[in-house]
Amino acid sequence: MYTGYYFHNNYIYGPVMSGQFYIQNGYIYGPINSGRYYIQNGYIYGPKESGKFYIQNNYIYGPNKNLPWLSE
Numbered sequence: 481m482y483t484g485y486y487f488h489n490n491y492i493y494g495p496v497m498s499g500q501f502y503i504q505n506g507y508i509y510g511p512i513n514s515g516r517y518y519i520q521n522g523y524i525y526g527p528k529e530s531g532k533f534y535i536q537n538n539y540i541y542g543p544n545k546n547l548p549w550l551s552e
Contacts, residue, residue, distance in 0.1 A: 483533070485540040485547060492540075496550055513549040524548075 485494030492501040492508070501510035508517040517526030524533040526548060533542035540547065
C-alpha cells in the first residue's frame, strides 16, 4: 500500500510532518526518533515494524499509512 510519503532531495514529504525528516548515510533523522530508523536494500528497519516498509521509485510503501518513526 502506498503510504502517501515520498523522498525528494533526501527529504521525506507526505501528509504529516512533511519535509521535517531527512536521510543521511542511510539513516532517517528528524524531530522525533532521530537516527533510530535506517534504510538497507530498499527496506526500512528500526524499533517498530522493522522491515515492513519499503521504498520503490522514491515512494514509501508498507502495511499501513502510519510511518513508524512518526510516533514516539
